[in-house]
Amino acid sequence: MTILTVNTKAFRPLGVGMRQMIALLGALLGVMLISPGALAGGEVRVTVQGADGAGVEHAAIVLRGPEDAWEPPSDNEATIDQIDREFVPPAISIPVNTRVLFPNQDDIRHHVYSFSSAKSFELPLYKGMPARPIRFPQPGIVTIGCNIHDWMIAHIYVVDAAIHGLTDAEGVWAAADVPAGRYRVEVWHHGLDEERQTTGEIRVEPGTEVDLEVSVEVASRPAPRRRGTVPGYR
Ligand SMILES: [Cu+2]
Structure with missing residues (x-):
């Protein structure tokens, strides 16, 4: 840089x-x-x-x-929707410890996951609101994908x-x-x-x-x- x-x-x-x-x-x-x-x-x-x-x-x-x-806030929340088979918005920056919800607004199922070192998780095939938000306790860049639709990509910048x-x-x-x-x-x-x-x-x-x-x-x-x-x- x-x-x-x-x-x-x-x-x-x-x-x-x-x-x-x-x-x-x-x-x-x-x-x-x-x-x-x-x-x-x-x-x-x-x-x-x-x-x-x-x-x-x-x-x-x-x-x-x-x-x-x-000190990171303990109650911060954010949302990345799935709309028309895209993540919306495709990027967010959040403080560490934020809980992120991934509501699926489509009438088909998505399977949201990340393999990133700052946060690895999986929300197996679902529609509507997932049962739980995902907490991001470590700073870093987390890449989110959908296991079904390869083009769906979002980035979460977890900031300390x-x-x-x-x-x-x-x-x-x-x-x-x-x-x-x-x-x-x-x-x-x-x-x-x-x-x-x-x-x-x-x-x-x-x-x-x-x-x-x-x-x-x-x-x-x-x-x-x-x-x-x-x-x-x-
Ligand atoms: Cu999908």
């Missing part, structure tokens, strides 16, 4: 001015319209581009604070940090109000040899935007695996 650029700039001076105006208005009215900590954070924006320079969708971005006293998310179709992920401090930025992608690759550090300061562009050696638009492309399945 290559860091292309890191830019830090004050963001939206008009926006800050507006916030101050709102705070002043609040002071005149004798009420607090904006919390004192509202300006404590900064924005972080990460753009991931692939080997051909185009944006990479569904890369996971993980911000890891050095003094991270983060508080701030994370997936890039959009343009390869962009952004977070607002990131607490000030130093962070390691990691970009995870199922197409990369190593599950995690550290891109180095950024410093987030109040009222600034950190704009990071990274390049990864994966195809920006992998060939879709869809029904009809796998012989013998429909």
Whole structure:
């Protein structure tokens, strides 16, 4: 992975001015319209581009604070549906310990499984709601498949940090109000040899935007695996 650029700039001076105006208005009215900590954070924006320079969708971005006293939530839940013989959505990022449900919305049965080292499991042929959610206690990338329909693939990024998310179709992920401090930025992608690759550090300061562009050696638009492309399945 290559860091292309890191830019830090004050963001939206008009926006800050507006916030101050709102705070002043609040002071005149004798009420607090904006919390004192509202300006404590900064924005972080990460753009991931692939080997051909185009944006990479569904890369996971993980911000890891050095003094991270983060503890995984115990009650987080997520869902990946099966709709029209596809996993929907095809990728999610979740904190460790999350329980994920895999409801089958189709009128045929699916057989959901993973052989990934971070989580190996199997939900044998079923329709509707499976009897139990699957818990993901270890960080890493988990690839989900269906034993019946070979093209059905989803990726679950199980993350051991508080701030994370997936890039959009343009390869962009952004977070607002990131607490000030130093962070390691990691970009995870199922197409990369190593599950995690550290891109180095950024410093987030109040009222600034950190704009990071990274390049990864994966195809920006992998060939879709869809029904009809796998012989013998429909
Ligand atoms: Cu299936």
